Amino acid sequence: MSATEGGTGQARGGLAGQTVVVVGGSAGIGLETARQVRAAGGEVVLTARNAERLQRAADEVNPVSTAAFDAQDTDRLERFLQELPGQVDHVMVTAGSPSYTPLADLDLADAGRDFGTRIAVMLAVARASREKVRAGGTLLFIGGTGGRRPAAGMAVMGALTAALPALTANLALEIAPVRVNLIAAGFVDTPLSASLLGDQLEVRREQLRKTLPIGRVVGAADVALALHIMTNGALTGATYDIDGGQQLVAQ
Numbered sequence: 001m002s003a004t005e006g007g008t009g010q011a012r013g014g015l016a017g018q019t020v021v022v023v024g025g026s027a028g029i030g031l032e033t034a035r036q037v038r039a040a041g042g043e044v045v046l047t048a049r050n051a052e053r054l055q056r057a058a059d060e061v062n063p064v065s066t067a068a069f070d071a072q073d074t075d076r077l078e079r080f081l082q083e084l085p086g087q088v089d090h091v092m093v094t095a096g097s098p099s100y101t102p103l104a105d106l107d108l109a110d111a112g113r114d115f116g117t118r119i120a121v122m123l124a125v126a127r128a129s130r131e132k133v134r135a136g137g138t139l140l141f142i143g144g145t146g147g148r149r150p151a152a153g154m155a156v157m158g159a160l161t162a163a164l165p166a167l168t169a170n171l172a173l174e175i176a177p178v179r180v181n182l183i184a185a186g187f188v189d190t191p192l193s194a195s196l197l198g199d200q201l202e203v204r205r206e207q208l209r210k211t212l213p214i215g216r217v218v219g220a221a222d223v224a225l226a227l228h229i230m231t232n233g234a235l236t237g238a239t240y241d242i243d244g245g246q247q248l249v250a251q
Contacts, residue, residue, distance in 0.1 A: 015042030015231060019064065019088045021081070022046050023071050023125070024095030026053040028190030029142060032220035033092055034061045036227055045088070047071065047080065049095070071095035072117050074124040081128035090138040090230045093125055100153045111156050118160055119167065126171045126180065135177040138230045141168065142223075143184045143239070145247045165239040172237030179236035181229050186243025189217045213245035 020037045024030040026048035034044045034057065044063045048054040051068035058066050069076050071093070081091070099114050101107075122141055129139055147154050147161030164182055172180040187193060187208060194201050208217050223242055229235050241247070 015040040015089075015227065017041070018090065018230075019043045019045065020090040020092060020230065021084070021088050023077070023091065023093040024048060025063075026050060026057040028094065028192055029185070029188060029220045029223050029226075030092070030094040031057050031061070032223065033094075033226050034063070036221075036224055038062070040227060042089075045084070047095075071121060074117070074120045077121065078124040078128045081125065081132050084132055087132055087134045088137070089134055090140065091125060091129055091133060092138075092140040092142075092226060092230075093121065094142045095121070099156055101156070102153045103155060106155070115156055115160060115163075119163065122164070122167055122171070126175050129178055130175050133178045136233050137178055139171070139175075139178060139180045140226055140229055141180075141182050143182050145184045145186050145241055145243045148247050168239060169237040176236070179233070181235055181237070182239045183223060183226060183229075184239050184241045184243070185223060186218060186241075186246035188223065189219045208244070208246070211249050213248065216244070218242065218244045218246075 015037055020034075020042050022030045022034050022044055025034050025044070025046035030048075034046060037044050038061050044061055045065050046054060046057055046061070046063045047067045047069065048057070049068065049070045054066055054068050067080055069080065071077050072095070101111070125139060133139065141164065143164040144157070144161055147158035150158060161184070165184070168180050168182040187204065189205065197204055205217050209215065225240055225242060229240065
């Protein structure tokens with residue numbers, strides 16, 4: 001895997017000759033990003049927890065390589081990145097799922113583990129990327145906007161929603177000139193959303209169509225801003241909202 005030279009001209013150069021590692025790349029936002037990277041001339045390395053889904057994604061996007069493991073195993077994640085041959089240009093992490101549990105039902109050990117693991121994943125990727133991501137390349141994480149509006153069951157998610165932008169900004173300073181950014185998504189119509197909502201999925205879709213300012217549901221393809229963040233060398237330490245205005249309206 002060869003790295004391209006950094007610099008301001010990269011913002012207009014697309015992804016030709018560049019390699020993007022997508023952690024959580026077998027479905028949803030991760031797979032859609034991999035498709036767009038390939039369409040933009042880049043190469044991809046895919047990881048995912050489920051080996052069968054990962055193989056289906058690989059059959060579609062023809063990655064340089066794949067690896068099946070749970071990204072929440074931070075030792076395994078860090079080792080995977082460190083063992084990549086040569087340098088890569090960008091790492092995008094979409095792995096992980098939200099947890100919405102009312103306080104009365106909350107298992108404190110689970111809550112602490114969920115919160116700590118999400119932070120630890122970002123730290124592990126950043127630490128491994130100091131040597132593996134070329135200067136001017138990108139670490140791109142996926143967070144959310146839903147936790148910005150207090151509600152029952154949102155204590156852990158609200159805390160994470162506040163913490164991730166701060167962590168992103170600090171990492172952008174500490175591992176510069178590698179860039180670090182965060183996409184804060186609202187509801188995105190993906191297989192993960194379907195698995196969380198079950199038979200309430202269509203109800204939620206219809207509610208969002210009626211209430212979102214954009215008048216439709218946000219899909220995985222709407223997170224195409226990821227490619228712009230990768231290719232615009234002036235962007236670092238920032239959080240970019242992609243939620244169709246969800247945080248602006250009562251839900």
